Amino acid sequence: MNKKTIITLLFALVSMAGLAQNWSPLVEDSIDFIITGTTNSTQDSLIMFPCAPLGVREKYPIHNGKFTVTGRVRRHTFIQIDDNVSNSLRFIAEETPTYINLATDEVRGSELQKKFISCQMRERDIDNKTDRNAVIQQNIRENMNNIIPAYYLYSDYPSFTLEEMQEFIREDAPYAHHPAMEWPWRAYLAKLKQKDITGKPFIDFEAEAPDSTLRRLSEFVGPGQYVLLDLWALHRGPYTPSFDFMKHLYATYKSQGFRIISVSCEQNRRGNDRLKLPWTTLRSPARKGCALDLYSMIGISALILIDRDGTIIAVPNSVEELKAKLEEIFPDNK
Numbered sequence: 001m002n003k004k005t006i007i008t009l010l011f012a013l014v015s016m017a018g019l020a021q022n023w024s025p026l027v028e029d030s031i032d033f034i035i036t037g038t039t040n041s042t043q044d045s046l047i048m049f050p051c052a053p054l055g056v057r058e059k060y061p062i063h064n065g066k067f068t069v070t071g072r073v074r075r076h077t078f079i080q081i082d083d084n085v086s087n088s089l090r091f092i093a094e095e096t097p098t099y100i101n102l103a104t105d106e107v108r109g110s111e112l113q114k115k116f117i118s119c120q121m122r123e124r125d126i127d128n129k130t131d132r133n134a135v136i137q138q139n140i141r142e143n144m145n146n147i148i149p150a151y152y153l154y155s156d157y158p159s160f161t162l163e164e165m166q167e168f169i170r171e172d173a174p175y176a177h178h179p180a181m182e183w184p185w186r187a188y189l190a191k192l193k194q195k196d197i198t199g200k201p202f203i204d205f206e207a208e209a210p211d212s213t214l215r216r217l218s219e220f221v222g223p224g225q226y227v228l229l230d231l232w233a234l235h236r237g238p239y240t241p242s243f244d245f246m247k248h249l250y251a252t253y254k255s256q257g258f259r260i261i262s263v264s265c266e267q268n269r270r271g272n273d274r275l276k277l278p279w280t281t282l283r284s285p286a287r288k289g290c291a292l293d294l295y296s297m298i299g300i301s302a303l304i305l306i307d308r309d310g311t312i313i314a315v316p317n318s319v320e321e322l323k324a325k326l327e328e329i330f331p332d333n334k
Contacts, residue, residue, distance in 0.1 A: 233266060
């Protein structure tokens with residue numbers, strides 16, 4: 001059975017079984033790649049590492065401003081080269097040799113490699129998050145006939161809305177089964193599940209309070225209370241929540257029956273204790289499993305807004321979306 005037949009059968013099996021249960025990487029053949037170049041770095045070495053998905057870092061020598069990076073990896077692996085003086089670029093590992101001047105970004109290589117470098121040039125000098133998101137989406141839309149979107153979906157998937165994911169994450173895309181697409185696919189399927197739970201009753205669970213007693217979410221949900229369930233897990237990655245903004249929302253609406261329950265899915269309480277939040281904090285898992293997994297959340301955090309009758313009325317993607325929803329619920333406090 002040849003490679004093309006195997007790929008066709010893989011896609012067919014995924015389609016028949018349903019995406020929620022199946023995602024498999026299309027593992028390319030290993031190849032030898034070579035990237036040569038020049039740099040203005042005075043360091044004696046630079047580093048190279050697979051960046052999407054992340055891999056092991058390796059050092060390569062710099063001699064008189066010149067370097068050669070070689071290796072054997074899977075075809076179309078995304079790798080990063082950093083010369084330790086803020087000159088950093090990502091590349092696609094392929095058979096065609098690539099030359100790069102890390103100081104001027106002059107590049108010689110395949111058309112695909114040139115496109116990838118060109119995409120990165122657009123990102124330079126952008127410090128506004130909204131503008132950066134627009135550039136990332138432009139990079140994806142202009143390259144949906146090759147594998148470049150896999151890099152941007154891997155590195156930026158937490159920032160995409162469900163509607164954007166529906167546009168970019170498609171089974172028929174040439175990058176759909178690139179190894180870097182595992183977490184974007186998981187995030188996309190989780191967002192579909194999050195959408196599915198909106199309008200349904202909340203899922204109860206048990207978690208540990210600061211005094212080591214076990215509490216249930218159902219103790220806090222009820223008449224007169226809008227409950228924001230704030231789930232997070234430091235061990236799943238870097239977490240930088242907008243707690244100052246959430247504290248403002250809490251102070252604004254708590255007198256009208258708005259409360260927050262923060263649940264850390266950690267093995268100890270150090271994260272909760274360090275944050276010193278003015279609302280109820282719990283720790284999961286206590287005995288019954290992680291609350292993030294219970295709500296089908298694969299990321300490092302999630303916000304779930306529960307109505308007074310126990311119905312999930314929103315799964316905001318950001319504190320800005322949460323603010324807009326609360327202004328809709330409490331119009332007199334805008």
